[in-house]
Amino acid sequence: xxxxxxxxxxxxxxxxxxxxxxxxxxxxxxxxxxxxxxxxxxxxxxxxxxxxxxxxxxxxxxxxxxxxxxxxxxxxxxxxxxxxxxxxxxxxxxxxxxxxxxxxxxxxxxxxxxxxxxxxxxxxxxxxxxxxxxxxxxxxxxxxxxxxxxxxxxxxxxxxxxxxxxxxxxxxxxxxxxxxxxxxxxxxxxxxxxxxxxxxxxxxxxxxxxxxxxxxxxxxxxxxxxxxxxxxxxxxxxxxxxxxxxxxxxxxxxxxxxxxxxxxxxxxxxxxxxxxxxxxxxx
Amino acid sequence: xxxxxxxxxxxxxxxxxxxxxxxxxxxxxxxxxxxxxxxxxxxxxxxxxxxxxxxxxxxxxxxxxxxxxxxxxxxxxxxxxxxxxxxxxxxxxxxxxxxxxxxxxxxxxxxxxxxxxxxxxxxxxxxxxxxxxxxxxxxxxxxxxxxxxxxxxxxxxxxxxxxxxxxxxxxxxxxxxxxxxxxxxxxxxxxxxxxxxxxxxxxxxxxxxxxxxxxxxxxxxxxxxxxxxxxxxxxxxxxxxxxxxxxxxxxxxxxxxxxxxxxxxxxxxxxxxxxxxxxxxxxxxxxxxxxxxxxxxxxxxxxxxxx
Numbered sequence: 001x002x003x004x005x006x007x008x009x010x011x012x013x014x015x016x017x018x019x020x021x022x023x024x025x026x027x028x029x030x031x032x033x034x035x036x037x038x039x040x041x042x043x044x045x046x047x048x049x050x051x052x053x054x055x056x057x058x059x060x061x062x063x064x065x066x067x068x069x070x071x072x073x074x075x076x077x078x079x080x081x082x083x084x085x086x087x088x089x090x091x092x093x094x095x096x097x098x099x100x101x102x103x104x105x106x107x108x109x110x111x112x113x114x115x116x117x118x119x120x121x122x123x124x125x126x127x128x129x130x131x132x133x134x135x136x137x138x139x140x141x142x143x144x145x146x147x148x149x150x151x152x153x154x155x156x157x158x159x160x161x162x163x164x165x166x167x168x169x170x171x172x173x174x175x176x177x178x179x180x181x182x183x184x185x186x187x188x189x190x191x192x193x194x195x196x197x198x199x200x201x202x203x204x205x206x207x208x209x210x211x212x213x214x215x216x217x218x219x220x221x222x223x224x225x226x227x228x229x230x231x232x233x234x235x236x237x238x239x240x241x242x243x244x245x246x247x248x249x250x251x252x253x254x255x256x257x258x259x260x261x262x263x264x265x266x267x268x269x270x271x272x273x274x275x276x277x278x279x280x281x282x283x
Numbered sequence: 284x285x286x287x288x289x290x291x292x293x294x295x296x297x298x299x300x301x302x303x304x305x306x307x308x309x310x311x312x313x314x315x316x317x318x319x320x321x322x323x324x325x326x327x328x329x330x331x332x333x334x335x336x337x338x339x340x341x342x343x344x345x346x347x348x349x350x351x352x353x354x355x356x357x358x359x360x361x362x363x364x365x366x367x368x369x370x371x372x373x374x375x376x377x378x379x380x381x382x383x384x385x386x387x388x389x390x391x392x393x394x395x396x397x398x399x400x401x402x403x404x405x406x407x408x409x410x411x412x413x414x415x416x417x418x419x420x421x422x423x424x425x426x427x428x429x430x431x432x433x434x435x436x437x438x439x440x441x442x443x444x445x446x447x448x449x450x451x452x453x454x455x456x457x458x459x460x461x462x463x464x465x466x467x468x469x470x471x472x473x474x475x476x477x478x479x480x481x482x483x484x485x486x487x488x489x490x491x492x493x494x495x496x497x498x499x500x501x502x503x504x505x506x507x508x509x510x511x512x513x514x515x516x517x518x519x520x521x522x523x524x525x526x527x528x529x530x531x532x533x534x535x536x537x538x539x540x541x542x543x544x545x546x547x548x549x550x551x552x553x554x555x556x557x558x559x560x561x562x563x564x565x566x567x568x569x570x571x572x573x574x575x576x577x578x579x580x581x582x583x584x585x586x587x588x589x590x
Contacts, residue, residue, distance in 0.1 A: 004388060005355070008385050008386055008387065008388045009385075009386055011385045012382045012383070012385035012386045015378070015381060015382050015385060016371050016374060016378070016382045019373065019374055019378060020371070020373055020374075021373060022373075102369055102370065102371060102372065103366075103367065103368070103369020103370075104369050104370060104371055105369075106337060106365065106369050107368070107369040107370065107383065107423075107426060108383070108386060109335075109336070109337060109358070110335055110337070110358060110361065110362075110363040110365070110427075111358075111359075111383050111386040111387055111426075111429070112355055112358050112359025112360075112386065112387050112430075113355060113359075113386050113387075114355040117355070118386065121386075281337070281338035281339060282332070282337040282338065283329075283332070283337075283338055
């Protein structure tokens with residue numbers, strides 16, 4: 001696989017992804033959800049004095065602190081284990097799976113790049129989009145939190161760069177893991193529908209049920225500790241400092257172990273997708 | 284003999300119990316337009332897919348442009364439209380081609396060139412999903428021509444085209460052939476193949492029944508001569524042609540297996556023998572006649588082998 005072919009494939013995939021409205025709808029949904037659950041509901045609760053689902057029992061001072069720029073690292077990752085991962089998975093499944101139904105993998109493979117380069121380019125483009133999604137989230141969080149601080153007459157205290165970098169890196173890895181797992185399932189299912197359906201049921205339902213069973217049976221717990229949802233949730237939990245009541249944020253495994261597990265899923269999903277596509281007949 | 288661009292050796296593809304392609308050995312020479320014929324499900328597309336490396340053969344091998352089929356450096360020199368165009372529906376025709384061009388590292392000017400060639404430049408900004416079947420087909424041909432490949436593989440390129448579109452596509456293939464482009468053309472439209480192909484391969488139920496020039500496949504022309512008295516004409520013609528090359532076909536008409544250019548000699552010969560010549564026509568077997576004759580006998584013999 002030549003570097004030139006890989007660069008060409010990545011450029012081609014970026015061109016078609018950035019013109020795909022479905023991708024922007026998903027990015028928009030993610031940003032809207034991040035804004036709503038990270039700031040809007042808490043701010044409304046703070047202003048009105050009503051309890052909300054996340055700030056149950058929290059004082060006004062605590063609620064306001066969570067809305068300040070210094071809390072960006074926490075807000076940045078808190079939505080990822082639940083809806084962020086699910087949306088990233090949908091992106092991956094759509095990017096890989098639709099190529100079978102539309103016949104575009106066939107067209108691409110007859111254009112000359114090796115299959116490894118073509119699939120590698122697609123994975124690289126998805127990675128760029130996940131990075132961009134994370135960057136957009138950071139910009140959104142910074143903008144909104146600074147605006148709230150200004151509106152409430154609070155000092156604008158930015159978080160430490162190391163905290164911000166850790167949070168951004170962890171969040172990006174969690175998104176990347178789910179996106180590449182979605183890509184792999186899209187490749188295996190040869191279509192987006194089954195991949196999206198199965199992926200969402202797995203990430204949102206099955207893993208939670210298994211964790212429920214795992215709390216009763218230690219043997220099952222050993223398995224659930226190695227699952228992507230547990231790893232992603234625990235990585236977010238390590239950044240936030242433990243479960244804060246946000247669905248999906250866990251402390252099931254240590255931050256280090258969670259990081260290694262998430263990274264392993266990223267690597268395995270990427271390699272497996274390339275291997276399957278290299279060996280597959282495109283009939 | 285011209286350089287071989289494609290050479291397959293016992294190419295076989297089996298799906299479970301079903302033998303889709305059975306030991307196909309075919310050759311395509313540089314600069315020729317090769318017609319690949321066969322009924323639906325005969326194994327044409329499967330064979331083409333193996334040549335392009337989209338599927339792996341169960342047995343046998345294919346060499347394309349002197350190298351094993353499926354290698355990226357080989358595929359990069361082939362342009363292909365196989366079993367319908369596959370494009371991103373949300374992108375415009377032009378953006379689809381720009382995407383494909385980037386895979387090859389080609390400039391956007393190349394996209395404009397091929398759009399002009401297939402007469403799609405005016406609609407290039409429209410979304411692919413809004414294209415008619417014929418426009419989709421033309422975009423598929425345009426994608427195949429990106430980068431001026433050494434070998435063009437077109438699987439049913441006139442599918443969905445209206446008569447004018449078909450004529451345009453035929454003219455395009457002819458112009459490519461005149462420019463020395465090697466083309467493998469799979470088509471159901473036998474008149475089209477007869478008109479533009481140099482050689483053809485006929486595949487039936489996975490087996491390559493015959494590979495020859497179009498002229499050889501159609502067989503020689505026959506002169507139909509209506510003359511009286513018939514017996515005298517028969518005797519005269521048997522002296523002119525081989526005894527076995529003359530036969531009665533009823534209505535005072537005789538069929539003589541001689542080329543069309545022999546018609547003046549035939550007339551002179553008959554008149555010299557005081558025979559009245561009423562009509563001389565040239566009867567040529569069309570590719571369609573030859574194809575149906577061959578495919579029906581091919582299917583029958585395959586069934587005999589199977590039983």
